[in-house]
Amino acid sequence: MDRLRRFMFGRYGGDELSKALLVLSFILLLVMNFLPRYLGILVVFAYVPALICIFRIFSRNIYKRRSENYKYLKIKSKVIMWFENNLNRIKTLKNFKYYTCSNCKQRLRVPRGKGKMSITCPKCKSSFKGKS
Numbered sequence: 247m248d249r250l251r252r253f254m255f256g257r258y259g260g261d262e263l264s265k266a267l268l269v270l271s272f273i274l275l276l277v278m279n280f281l282p283r284y285l286g287i288l289v290v291f292a293y294v295p296a297l298i299c300i301f302r303i304f305s306r307n308i309y310k311r312r313s314e315n316y317k318y319l320k321i322k323s324k325v326i327m328w329f330e331n332n333l334n335r336i337k338t339l340k341n342f343k344y345y346t347c348s349n350c351k352q353r354l355r356v357p358r359g360k361g362k363m364s365i366t367c368p369k370c371k372s373s374f375k376g377k378s
């Protein structure tokens with residue numbers, strides 16, 4: 247155990263991005279099982295994320311690995327937020343109608359079934375007409 251600790255000293259170790267790369271590699275391996283035999287050589291690509299993961303864990307360039315992980319986390323949170331927003335939008339589509347402000351691109355939500363109305367953007371205060 248002490249030898250491992252000494253070996254890992256000064257090395258980056260695991261993080262969220264490494265975990266994601268391992269999961270990606272695993273998913274690719276699973277998908278490759280369903281490919282026809284003559285495409286079997288593609289299985290090599292399934293190991294690429296795992297190799298990158300191993301490289302990252304043993305890397306001594308901690309600063310660079312940290313910034314990669316930071317970029318990954320930023321993208322991941324954006325993707326999750328996009329899915330949450332759209333899922334919420336689909337759930338409420340029956341009761342609300344969505345508009346995009348032509349001035350500032352702010353997404354606006356108005357209740358359905360109220361007829362023609364003047365919609366005022368709460369962000370930039372510009373107003374336009376819409377049917378709900």
Ligand SMILES: [Zn+2]
Nearest residue numbers: 347350367370
């Ligand atoms: Zn606006």
